[in-house]
Every structure is written in C-alpha cells, then in structure tokens.
Amino acid sequence: METKIPPQHQDLQPGIEAELDPQPKVIRYLYKGANKLKDKVALITGGDSGIGRSVAVHFAREGADVAISYTDREEVDAQKTKELVEAEGRRCLLLPGDIRQETYCKQIVEATVNEYGKLNIVVNNAGLQLQHQTLESIPDEALLATYETNIYSFFRVTKAAVPHLHEGDSIINTTSVTAYQGRADLLEYSSTKGAIMTFTRALSSNLVEKGIRVNAVAPGPIWTPLNPASVSAKEVTQFGQDVPMKRPGQPSEVAPAYVFLASEDASYITGQVLHPNGGTIINA
Amino acid sequence: MEIETKPQHQDAQPGLEHEMDPQPIYIRDTYQGADKLKDKIAVITGGDSGIGRAVSVHFAREGADLAIIYHPREEEDAQKTKSLVEAEGRLCLLLPGDLKSISFIREAVGKIISTYHHVNILVNNAANHVEQKEFTDMPDEQMLQTFELNILAMFRLTKNLLPHMQAYDCIINTTSVVSYRGSKALIDYASTKGAVTAFTRSLSQNLVDRHIRVNAVAPGPIWTPLIVATKTPEEVEKFGSDVPMKRPGQPAELAPAYVFLASEDASYFTGQVIHVNGGEVVNS
Secondary structure, three states: OOOOOOOOOOOOOOOOHHHOOOOOOOOOOOOOOOOOOOOOEEEEEOOOOHHHHHHHHHHHHOOOEEEEEEOHHHHHHHHHHHHHHHHOOOOEEEEEOOOOOHHHHHHHHHHHHHHHOOOOEEEEOOOOOOOOOOHHHOOHHHHHHHHHHHHHHHHHHHHHHHHHOOOOOEEEEEOOOHHHHOOOOOHHHHHHHHHHHHHHHHHHHHHHHHOOEEEEEOOOOEOOOOOOOOOOHHHHHOOOOOOOOOOOEOHHHOHHHHHHHHOHHHOOOOOOEEOOOOOOOOOO | OOOOOOOOOOOOOOOOHHHOOOOOOOOOOOOOOOOOOOOOEEEEEOOOOHHHHHHHHHHHHOOOEEEEEEOHHHHHHHHHHHHHHHHOOOOEEEEEOOOOOHHHHHHHHHHHHHHHOOOOEEEEOOOOOOOOOOHHHOOHHHHHHHHHHHHHHHHHHHHHHHHHOOOOOEEEEEOOOHHHHOOOOOHHHHHHHHHHHHHHHHHHHHHHHHOOEEEEEEEOOEOOHHHHOOOOHHHHHOOOOOOOOOOOEOHHHHHHHHHHHHOHHHOOOOOOEEEEOOOOOOOO
16 A cells, blocks of 8 residues: 655644545455444544544444544544445444543443443544654643543543443554654653553453453554644655655554454453554564 | 363373364354455464464465465374365365474475465464473473474475565464563473564564565463473363463464454554463563
C-alpha cells in the first residue's frame, strides 16, 4: 500500500478526514468477514475518522453493531462512518460530545447499552496530539486537554463500561509507538500513550478473574486526520519515511489487529500490545 | 477454553499427541475461514502435532496448501494432521526427517519446490526442550542438540527457502515467553528462544526492502506433546496454573495469531512478536 502525501495542514483540532488528500483507506476491498464478531456490540471512541472509522467498518463487516463517540465538529466524518457501517448491514449509533467531560464518558456507555441492550467490546481510541518544540512552550491548558482526552477518558469510559461487560468480552486501547520511543516534540501526547500502555497491563490483571481481556494496539505512522492537524505541511510530506518499510500505514492495515484482539481468536491473549508500525523494533 | 490436564509423562522425545489425555484442541468448531491465505503455499516445521498441527489446520481452512516437516517417530501424528488438512480440501506434503541435518534440509526444500514450485509462508516452529534442574548436569551434547534444532535449523531452512520466496511473502517464527523471562530448568531452551526473538527482529530489517515480513509468536503454557515429554506427572497436573488466566492455553488459541501474521491483515507488521500467554506481561 504505497501512499504519496502532498503538503497539507489543518488549522483546527480535531482534524477532518473529509479534507485529507489522499483519502485514507478504510478497509481493503478484498477483506472478507467471517462472523468473528457476530451480533456483538462495540463502543469506539473517536470512531468517526482515522483508525476509529476503520475499526468501526471492520467490526461491522465481522457482524457487530457499533456506537461511536466524536466531537461536534466531526459530524461530517461521523455521518460517513455511519453510512459505511450501514452498508455492511449493521447499526451505528452516533454519540457526539466532549470526551473530556466525565458525564459524557458515562453517557456514551449508557446510551450504547440503552440502544442495543448490551455492550461487549470497548475500544478506547480517541486521542489528541499537540506539537510543541520545547517543554517551556507547553501551555497548561494543552497539557490538561491532552491528558483529559487521551487517558482520563480511558479510565472514565472503562469504569462506566465494566459493569456491563461479561466473560469473553474485551477492551482494546489505542496506544502508540511513541509510548516506547518517546518523541521530542510530542511530550504530552507520547507520555499519555505510555500511561495507556501501563493502564492496559494493570487493568488486564485487574479484570482477568472476570474473564474480560484487555489489550492494546500501538500504531506507528498511520495516515489519519490527526497528523495534518498537528504538524506542519512540510512534515506531513515526510510522514512515515523514517520507518523500516519507508511508508506510512493505512488505517485498513491497523483495524484488523483490533478485530483479532476483539474476537475469540485472541482468547488466550490479555495484557498485550500489537505493533502495526512498519517494522520499528520496540523493546521497552 | 477450560482444560483439566491429567498427570502423565512420556519417556521418549519428541512427544506424541495421540498419546495425550485429554487430546489438545487444534481448532474451534466455530472457526470460520475467510480465504485469508487463499492458494498460498506454507511450510511448517513441527507441523505434525501441538501448535504446528493447529497452525496447519487453520492455514488449510484459510485456503493454503501445506508442507510439514517432522521427526520420523511422529509419523502417526503427521498422518492425522494430513487427514485433517485434506478434510479442509487442501494438500499436505509430508516430510519426515531430522532438522539437525543440513542434508535433510536441502532434500526437504528440493521436494517442496518440486511439488509446489514456490513458498509463500514459512513457519519455523519445530523445537525441543529437556529439563535440567542443575545447570552443571547439562550434557554438552544436549546443549548442542537444543541449539541445532531450535535456532540453527531455523537459519538453515530459511536460508534455503528464501530464494523461492518473493515480495509480500512472509516468515513466522515460534519463540516463547521464556525468551523474555528465562526459565531456571530450561536454560538452553530459553537461550535458543532469545536467539529466535533477536533473529526475528534482525531478519525483519534484512528483508524489509524485499517486502518480506518476518514476525514471531511467543506462546506461554500451551497443552502440547512437548509438555508431557518434558515434565513430571505432578508438574503436568499443575501446568499453566501460574499465569494470570490460571489455565494452560490450547493450540486452537495460538494458531489464529499465525493466520493473522501470515495474512494481509498484518501488512504493516514486521519485526514484531505476538504474546499468546494467558496474560503474562512482557516488555515488548
């Protein structure tokens, strides 16, 4: 999957997938479902675009109904995701709001259970990435916004969801290769991703007695709206050139890892992280 | 997948699956294929029994034809695997011999190529271990045999098959959780598994420009003939009770990770290890 990326930048966060050039690949045309998530219900935060959209569409093709959270300004992307999910013959509940609010984190879980009568899979995926070249230049507001979005929401959504989960259900968190490597210009973002990695490990042992599996995916450079919204147009053209595969990944190359972890295929896997990162060796 | 492992021991190595009680589960009845490996050719060492048999049957259900390499004393297990693969409508070439012998490896590669003309997936899975409570009791001969089978054979077979592999083909190696945490009575085995992990990472970098992906799976305690041929009856009874899930895994819970890595679902994965170990946290 080769990707040539022209220079581009989006001024507002979160980024909008509809404005990306080229459009990210959501799912391989040849991806064949095998009822791996037949009649399961999944809640996906940040499910409107990027990796979240791709996960929503793959889950639908594998037989799941989904609920997606996103911010008001991403409505156009969310509507597109809903269309894609419905084209797979499954339902998509739209839950716009601010994931930084504790009450909203509870509401999206309740709304999902009210709509579908149950919840089986939680994908904590919403993330905010702000670039700052120096530690001194990080406003406290940026620090809080990043932590509230990227890790507090994971605690809050999961806390609301666990009472509804049963043996065989699972939780999947989106961490990042930057959790392992660190990144000079993404101090807040990369440190929240480290927190997510350890949250995943700690929660896996906490929930193992209930038969609920908890795992994570640590993407490398994936072509999503997060990037043009957080780095310069010039950096965007170089995106993904520094990994061994010398190219960025597509969301369609990441989502199958979520299907694998969510399904019975991964019944003996908990507390682990999968690394779709184009070949970067991580060894924390 | 709950399991009650009865006390038992097999005196000769490699162990035999048909003598185990209970019989390992090599595939879930509900596992539905999705042409993920349609018309691919896969070579699986140690493919007669244990994890190798489960991988063979899953690959066949996903549409692949197979060649399996095994020790001559495992003929009965190999015949059973062949009949399971054929029941999926695929071919299974049987190659009995000693992987510690370079001439056997060359002969096996010759037969594979004359039968199938090329190879798409190589699963380096064959391994053995012998327990030694006292490090100083380990005969030099044992150390040599463990290294020759578990890692030197992996180099040699891969080297001989690579000329018959092309862009977008892949290699999957079986390492082990002991590669990461060591094992006090399996020092030679654990060391070879450390070598397998680093071999996987190094080879992934070496082959990335040829677009050949190299990954590994690191199983924890899995119910296979290797266990009953190594451990005492008392140890077998308690096997797997020390991992967070407090049970051993079945080969049927391992093989889907090999399918995932072998298929286009993992197109952005190389140099990585998937940990199927019942919840033991490892740093990777």
